[in-house]
Amino acid sequence: MAESTVDLGADDVPTLKDVESIISRKDYSSPLSFFPDHRERKFGGIIAPYHLSGTKIKCGIKSCRTPHWHGYLISTSDGYETNIGKDCGKTHFKADFTAEMKRHDALYERRLKLNRILELKKYAPNLLRELLALQSAYSELKSMRFKFRGCLSASENNRIESKVKSADATLYHYQERTKEERDAYLEANPASRKSGSVPPKEIPVGEIKGFWFLGATYKDEEIFNYINPLRQVISANKNHIAAWKQGQLNATHLWIGKSKTLIPAMESIVEQGKSFFNVDNLISLSIIGISEESLSHAVYELKKAMSSIGKSLG
Template sequence: MITLNSERGLVRIASWDDIESVPGFTADIDPKTVKLKEIIGSYTFDALIPCGLSTCHQPHGNGFLVAAADGRVTNIGRICGKKHFDVEFTQMSRVFLAAVRAQQNREFLGELKHRLPNITAEVAAFKAGEWGAAWINTRINQLTGKSGSLPTPIVNAVRQAVRRGDGALTIQRAATKEEREALAAAADVTGLERRNRISDFVEVQVGQLDGFAALAPGNGLRDVLGAIEPFLATLSEAEIDNLPDKQLRELSKAGSELEPNLERLRTVIGAGKRLLVQQNVQQLSQFATSSAESRLFATFLRDLPN
């Protein structure tokens, strides 16, 4: 692939034949008698291209297209460029590569800006509606104890499921004699060692929360939307062609994170909707320790869809 930096912006060419037909192109320039004017392109090929310097002609796969002061154009590799044109070539290559990166950033941001109405509409759709992002976020905060409105035993059960990392709801109960003996046999211990190492309790799974990902650390919808909406607002107002290099780099970097953040938003919204249904959350009612806690949790349940 060949990338030319022209007055029209970046031009990408797939064929080396197109370069050889460029006015002034020559495959044989004496580096001792030529003065470089600028670097006008770069190339990367699997097939090797002979260097255009008469003192080299060594085949290589990566190099630059250079324009000489006399109007001729040829191709040279980075090593030859530094060897024969020293600091001048190094400075020119930096200017060229910076210009290419800037133009690539502008093209990337321009494509995103073209998609902006659809992206904005998708985000708005996630936020709106009876069971949108704000509704989901509020109830997840209740389940995880951030709002302090649900009974502590139920919140603790949710937190334990979060710590486990698998959404399993578990309880501890006294181990039966048979279970203690089985544990001892499995551990191959007896006597004092057995009393010290074998627990009198066993952990039993009593439920499984669907949509558990919505509860996981880092999946708060406020955080997810906070990584998306400011960028969309900035991109909407940005005059991409007039952005200084620093702002262009920063906005392009933020743009590269947009699609992962959108996918994260889709995942968390989907998980939240699977989580926050009565049949799923009803599993937590077994952790209530009093009738008052049961009534409080029942009020929470009634607000969830069937």
């Protein structure tokens, strides 16, 4: 059998959601034998793929009968329908089946993605409002971070960078170790014995609130790249979306999946930023070596900026 040249559309392929939707079809028959076991019966074509959950269905080829969840409803050369798995299709029907399988798998994937995009369309306006609000909040906080860092000296900014790289929000006071503590440290850390260098003891005294906001980068802003595609989903009707080229369909479907993690991640960053810009929290940075003069200047500038948009610094 030569590969079909007929273009398949989503409406041309039935949806097979469970075993009953397969075995209840009027031309369905199982088990069946095929050539050479049955001299006349050959592969006709694939009608539709199926991906079941729950109850498995047995392979419709008499010599197999292996239960499975994923396979294909096929037609036969003598007018019957039955179901088979991918392996049996390739084994019994070779290239004829493989060519058909690729076409139907591509259509199945397209329909799956299309349905998810159409489902998104139902709540897309609310999602767009949520994204725009997040973008506005993050932009405001990023501007405040820029202003805050601008009030610090180069060495103080380096201290901030070092703290961010440490991935440790804890604030410490440092205390010289006693002789007993130094000996215990050297005993536990053989590499330090040669130099005799022993770091001071770290005593936790607090924590930088909203610490993780300081390390947010442009990579965390990826979710905002999807605002315009989301607007396209909202403005397009069902027929327009169904006619999208595969590239646009794939790209839109991809960010639907990403949004499930990127939106909560950005919400967390915004909450971290709100926690960071608090007067007491900013003043506590003196513990990592930021001068009181720089911190007072930063608080003054941030209060002024917040006041200009009708808000106040916590």
